[in-house]
Amino acid sequence: MIAADFTTTLNLNEAGTEMYALVSELYPICRSITGSGVRETLRIIQNRIPLTIHEIPSGTPVFDWNVPREWNIRDAYVKNSLGERVIDFQKSNLHVVSYSVPVKTKVSLEKLKEHLFTLPDHPDWIPYRTSYYAENWGFCLSHNDWMRLKDDEYEVCIDTSLEKGHLTFGEYYLPGESAEEVLISCHVCHPSLCNDNLSGIALAVLLAERLGQMKPRYSYRFLFTPGTIGSITWLSLNEARLSRIKHGLVLACVGDSGKFTYKKTRRGDAEIDRAMAYALQHSGWEYEIVNFSPYGYDERQFCSPGINLPMGCFMRTPHGRFPEYHTSADNLDLVRPQNLSDSFAQCLRVLQVLEANQAYLNQNPKCEPQLGRRGLYRKIGGETDSRTQELAMLWLLNRSDGSHTLLDIAEESGLEFGTITQARDALVHHGLLKERSEEASSANP
């Protein structure tokens, strides 16, 4: 079980630095929902955790979808009649609309503009656009560059391939005491965009790494998949095993400096929802909790009505709410090591609650047990204040009727979770509390 004192045993600053370094290492790679960019990304992750890499052939039916053809890009540019690259994939992989079909042609400015995307409100930034499921091609560029384009004949070259191949994703299973699982998922399909979602990747990697050093109660499964089609593919391949998943988090946009945002599961009252709310309340950080909605990241799939996993989404600033979202400004400046390490700490706090959140049975439920003769209570009576440890024990004894978990008791009492678990330890040690599950199993020999 994750120790209550993990925040002191773990070096959070170091974790932030490591996550930022990983983001930096992955930043230059041109990822899409298939292709060599994803493979290269997963290989780098394998340097830290023993990821299994799955390759699913194009055309494989996955629920209502089919695994698409694999897309790879070598080069792309638009040259003016002087032979100058006025748009150049080598300078930024955002310049090419993802999944653009191969093109080698000459076009007028007017014709070219039908394939150009810009952000007039942010004239220096390059937007990020995709066309996965409609055959098309296009370039993204800054609006300033767009305005500088003159009437001319342009040479357009998109040196891509869109062919039968594979969809690639990574999976890491960390076994715990129980076969019940916590699922951590992040999307790995975005090119040079840091907050969305190299930050989520880095956070998942560090969680996997550090949880592997503890002895968790739950088993943990980490998914590094292309957005939408990747999670659909994984769900399709693993449908029979989904009942093992007791809690889950989608990680995205966890490196910017905005407050924490937690989007609740479709169920709205799952244990992960309550654990996250409790941990945020006691975090001292600013945060917002929002209800589930069917737009966003892969919780769209995990929380579809026929899947309905208890998966929330943990973010700092949500998609579409920061101006740099899906632009070249979502770069290494937007993400900070400190933000990453705070996100890491917050996730560990939540997991700490989930790991410990069991229900107990008071073994002496009629009146209070005599804590004093067990050395658990003050010797001199009459003082004004109750002591926190005693209070935690009294709450545990009063509520441990089998229908209240430690989280219930922490919420109701307003006490820190660590205080509750310490009091629990003392009462279990003296035989005054017993895990409900143990009680149940001993009652059925």
Next chain:
Amino acid sequence: MIAADFTTTLNLNEAGTEMYALVSELYPICRSITGSGVRETLRIIQNRIPLTIHEIPSGTPVFDWNVPREWNIRDAYVKNSLGERVIDFQKSNLHVVSYSVPVKTKVSLEKLKEHLFTLPDHPDWIPYRTSYYAENWGFCLSHNDWMRLKDDEYEVCIDTSLEKGHLTFGEYYLPGESAEEVLISCHVCHPSLCNDNLSGIALAVLLAERLGQMKPRYSYRFLFTPGTIGSITWLSLNEARLSRIKHGLVLACVGDSGKFTYKKTRRGDAEIDRAMAYALQHSGWEYEIVNFSPYGYDERQFCSPGINLPMGCFMRTPHGRFPEYHTSADNLDLVRPQNLSDSFAQCLRVLQVLEANQAYLNQNPKCEPQLGRRGLYRKIGGETDSRTQELAMLWLLNRSDGSHTLLDIAEESGLEFGTITQARDALVHHGLLKERSEEASSANP
């Protein structure tokens, strides 16, 4: 089913003008809970809708009550010793306490005053008073006129009859696709009072007329009954058929310029309560929703514990809350065509929600279906904003697990009901949604 676009196909201004004209036509008639005034009123309504007129004999037992004797009035006055009519029924039918017994006598001022009712706080207005169930007689007059009465011998004449006859009410049944009914009720027993309740009568008539031009899913039943005894009589005669009534509204005081007031059903969480709340929230008009209470209009009977129909009461300013209530100032100036037409539009909005409020089943509940290949989703990805139509489809797909109706989804998503129904149409067209009831019946061949 009522089309989502009714507000554009219906000419609301014209409806307001027509309702006001009907109020004006009915205004001079002296109505009471029985008698020729009610009959004349119902005959005028028959000019617009094919009302069935029921005549129930005096003495008929109806639950704890008996149909009272029929009351008719020809003339009434108080003359002073000079032979001048100082109170004259011919000038205002409010002057006579309704159900006054016949009187032909001479009395002193002192004795007369025992039978006079005024409103000292509104000295120009004549109050409206009744004495249905206690044999009595009386006059109502302005306080100014009352103060001008001098010591004198007065001739009192009330030329009424109170004899075995009938209680009269009107009923119009508009069949829809289903035998399930929506009940619309209004009281027709008040004399020359416009807001209470010629406004409610006019609104019911226009709703009946215009719904008859649509092809509603529900059947609609319109009741034009005297207050209290009329609804009790109808309920007593129709008890066996009440289970067909799925929703209902009592209409009263819908022509003044106050904000909308909706009084919830006794159940407090009926579908009509939620549909009205949703439609008011999205109306852009000021409104107030109040809990059920057992005082008011015929919801007192419809929502008695042994009847307990899901009937709310739709008003602008409620009874007793506007100073003109039950006085001669509740006249043709208090009611405005625009107010009537807004009330009409609001009722239609609510009915539109009820008509469409079905539950659907997502036919592809595991992960999202691929909307793109069906032409239901944008072709270029990566943009910041979701589009309303796509969002509505995603909400519908996510919540259509059989336990959420369109109203549930509209409430939760915050989207306009029309947006939801359009998205529903698209998804049903592509076979992605199916009505729950169809699903159920096809599963039981």
Next chain:
Amino acid sequence: MIAADFTTTLNLNEAGTEMYALVSELYPICRSITGSGVRETLRIIQNRIPLTIHEIPSGTPVFDWNVPREWNIRDAYVKNSLGERVIDFQKSNLHVVSYSVPVKTKVSLEKLKEHLFTLPDHPDWIPYRTSYYAENWGFCLSHNDWMRLKDDEYEVCIDTSLEKGHLTFGEYYLPGESAEEVLISCHVCHPSLCNDNLSGIALAVLLAERLGQMKPRYSYRFLFTPGTIGSITWLSLNEARLSRIKHGLVLACVGDSGKFTYKKTRRGDAEIDRAMAYALQHSGWEYEIVNFSPYGYDERQFCSPGINLPMGCFMRTPHGRFPEYHTSADNLDLVRPQNLSDSFAQCLRVLQVLEANQAYLNQNPKCEPQLGRRGLYRKIGGETDSRTQELAMLWLLNRSDGSHTLLDIAEESGLEFGTITQARDALVHHGLLKERSEEASSANP
């Protein structure tokens, strides 16, 4: 049943004076959890109510505890080398830590100070301390006196006995129409402390006395027990009979001038919780309602998970929230007759609600019954305002479907409880309402 008009028939001022006199009479006695102080206290209470006094031998096992040895004190002091009593039990029984073992020795100042307790923040006050379950001895004194102690050899004398004996508690059972009980409990173990809890004792005594003059529906049981061990002992001895207890109150700190504080039962939604909340809302007094927590008075035991009685705790300022708490300043000045009488009145109001809080069945549930012909309704109709009595009758008729009690109806309607009970009387008299329980029994001959 307690009449609705008790507040006029009872002389509340007189009750306040009597309670204050009882507090004053009990004030000098040195009480602890066992011993002659408790016995003397109970004998004084016997002057007013026929209390049964129980003596439970030391060593008797009571749930997880054992009845402790009996403690008695004759004298205690600390003398300086001049033979002057610098701390003297004869001046205040708070000077000795309760349950101090016998001591007769000479000690240095340094050694003495290990056994001294003071309140530096309130240098004039003597604290109250206990050491029931750890063998120890000590003195409490004002911090000013503590600072005046000089280096010296001190003679310490604690002339106590701690021997096999008995735990003593008092119980008074007042039979009502029903065998169902209301339990009223207060602790009698504190020495010269007025608010905590001579005030609670005095309130319990007056309630017992005055309820004995009425003919209550419920039976009432009054407990005067030492805190914690006393209630544990009583619960242990009476476990089989606990199911009779339908409501209960722990009384403590009811004589200070703070606002009322009601601490809810462990269940949180017990009838006593709702009755108290309603009675406080309509009291006109300032109050606060707090959730159950497992620290406080004997509700800790009554509301332990294996006992779980519907017992709340009625206080003015709670333990630990007034500076005089557990100090010599909790004296006869802190408690005022008016505060005691207001507490008394509030308790009676709550009991009045509980006594009357039955569910009725409308005998004419289909539409309203005709109240007019029974003389229960105004004769002239048309007025703006409903009358309170009529409104109360309409509420009762509408909600008396067997699932709403008078308290439910009072809460929902916002009407005064006395108005509701008067309307109930009228409707019962006319056969329009019948008690649900009578209905049930007449249906099962």
